[in-house]
Amino acid sequence: MTMGKPLTQCIIKLHEEHHNLEDYQGGVPRWCNGCGDNAILAAVQRLCRDENLTPEKTVFVSGIGCSSRFPHYMKTYGFHGIHGRAFPIAEGVKMARPDLNVFVNTGDGDCCSIGAAHWIHALRYNMNLTVILHDNHVYGLTKKQASPTSPVGLKSNTTPRGAVLEPLNPLTVTLGVANVSFVAQAVDWIPELMYDIVSRAFHHRGFSFIRIIQRCPEFLPKMFEPWLHDPGKTLLLTHRDGLQPGTDIGRIYKNQREHDPLDIHRAREIASEEDPIPVGILYRNPEVPCYEDLRNAGKPRTVEAIRRGLDAELDKFTIWPEEASQERAA
């Protein structure tokens, strides 16, 4: 009998449709050559194939910005929304249909500036969404303005003499919010690790937040040069419950640190380290409840329940005709 269960699963698997990469490839990306968004798209399409996600049961939701074009390049359902509002749109989708795989693609302007209020609350709702923050430290679609994550001194069209404000750190922000359940960081120039992290995020039930530091070859071509040339400037966070880099990666990125993703205090310390850039799972807590579960979302509704519910409510406000009220009293 011990063989029974795996065997059944095996049979079902055989009947399931299998998908290849093309099944997830939508329109031809119109991002610039060398844009980090391309690497993220490749990793996500690979994830969909490896997880064999049903394309019609998968939705990518985005806001506005270069990165928010993402859904157009997938061959799943997609919702290219308005600036800053990807989170509440995705929450609505997930609440209505917990059966769908819902991803969110957002940029540093979309998430950390115009959508910052929604970001904080999305963390608190902890709905089961896989969230990718495409953080290139600059506004690209509107042609080079400083973003909340731009470094001090960045010369842009709105800061011609250099940005004056300290950048906002998306990792420390997320790790400071109640109900945070998954925070990770990846960089677009190490695709193997990015894939592992995206995959980990997908498998976490809750609001899985990945900040992916990405290059903008058009407006900040040299920004991450030092990190590209010096593997020592990348700090790999490893753990048996976190990343376990393969030998190839391990040989290049020797700067490694064991970090237990359940340790939020340590996660906060690591989050505030910016050089070397920490890459890996900073925090993961599978015990945080999801808002859609707390609210019993997705339960099927019946006509009878609505009829009974309405009648019960109307009873509270009804004045019955004399005969009827006497009958009811009897």
Add this chain to the structure above:
Amino acid sequence: MSETATLDRKQQAAGGGEPAGKAKPVVNLTEHIVEVISDSGEGAQRCGQSLASIAARSGNGIWTVEIIPAEIQPPARSVAGASGIRIRIGSRQVTNGGDETDLAVAFNEQVLLGRVRAGELKRGATILLEGMWRDHRDPSVVKSYCDTVEALRKDGFRVIEVPLEKECRSLMNDPRRGKNMFVLGMLCSIYSLDLQLARDQVALTFGKKDRSVIESNVRLLEAGFAWGEANLDFKYAIPAKRSTIPQVVTNGNTAIALGVLASGMDICAMYPITPATSASHYLSDCFEKVGGLVHQAEDEIAACAFAIGASYAGRCAVTITSGPGYSLKQEGIGLAVMAEIPLVVVNVQRGGPSTGQPTKVEQGDLLTTVYGSHGDAPKVVMAVSGIEDCFYSMITARKIAETFNMVVVVLSDASLATAQAPFPRPAFSEDWLAAPVDQSPLPEGAKPYDWDPVTGIARRFIPGQPGGMHTVTGLAHDRLSKVAYDPSINEEGMRARSLKLAALQKTLKTPPVFGDPEGDLLVVGWGSNKGIIEEAVERLRGEGLKVSSLHLRFIQPMPSGIGEILKRFRKVIAIEGNWGDRYEDELINEDNRRYTQLAMMLRARHLVDIDCWSEARGQPIKPGTVAKVLRAKLEEGK
């Protein structure tokens, strides 16, 4: 000599509490307007709502208007802090709050002054005033009280001082908390309402509370009733016939919530805002029992976006708000228009712009809902005209939203939000609900925006449907939902979205004219002014004047046949609750006058010289005021 003294003597003569009122002549009335006014927190509203319910149970027509101060805890004994309720009781159906008040009960002279100065009391009205202030330890209070009473009497009001607190003290430890039920009993005595019905109502009102709470409130009610019988020298009756069909008594916001429930909508996403929130309060209580859900979002924008997300995923959602919240949702509404996602938005209008008058009625959001968002954003705009309409409009709104894949805005207002009136109990119909979410596979080559060349309607693909994968976008897009780079595609989408309004318009009936189909003057109105305008028109028709009225429930699209109606009248005037420039202002002339909002729309569409009159005082317009305006309009140019 104060009347209290007279009454006290009468009471003594009658031997204390023994009912002396049996011989009182009962004056029959066709209607009366009562106000109960107190400091905030003294329960005047509960008292008035209960009185209205008891009258409704007796078969009377009723309409309530809440008097709400802007603050939660305004200072006690202040003119601006008046909190209370107006109840209009009639032999027949009542559709509005009516003219000035006939009888007021006030818990102190300051809150009363607020109403007197606002001109809300009829000349010579009866005032039942808490008399305890005459003996207050603070001489300034005593002086203020005595001066006010004297002044009111001089102005012709009949002021009767009532020892409310004294009477309640023997029944309650904290008499301040019991006065309202004592007053309820007194009012039941005055209006010859059945004491047993009143007891039942008190039990219902306090139904959730402890048995002892109900009992002590019933004792207060009975004491108030007995006091009225023994001490007041007048008694009224407003004869009515009990309805032969079941009636529901709710306010407009509750009716909206019940409508949401009945429509089968799944999700209400909202953010707290006055005066819309009470609809969501009630819905929060009952929606989950039938599998629905109220999501309190982090802000108005998120509430709108959440509702759009849910609707996109196949479960039609509603977002309920008021003016400032509506402004915040405008960008999201544009997205729903562009992506053709069904969405129901309720805007319970309040005074504006900005924070304006949060608890007060105004009809200032018509143009912003019709033309709002940005770019060309055609959407359906309906305005509810009464409590019953609040209920059914939600069902209609959902149907339209999902049939046409459009945004439907339902406009209510602060007056309807809290006004109570009975309407026939709705009988649930399965037709109110939408079919289950379509998850059937789509044929090869199906396009997500396959706009019908005539109606502009396209079948919407819902996530989960195999073969329907596409990305909806707020960008201009083609039939495949691909970003439009070709200039002609932009117009193709615009045409389709606009045509849907025409397609809906073809299904709408021409609204009926109230009164004769032609005549000297037609009054046009919308929203909560319906009952007010029709009452004024009825009065003038009774005087033999050739006046009729037309009420618009659909503002966008506007039903056909309206132009013909307008042309059958010599003059047309719109009566609205939003600002319109007035010719008495020196600078205002035909060149620069800003017309009221519906007038502006009708003038533009029908090329008829429609005049307008409006009031934006934060109070429901009075039918008597409208009648006066209409008489003047008829006289104009004669």
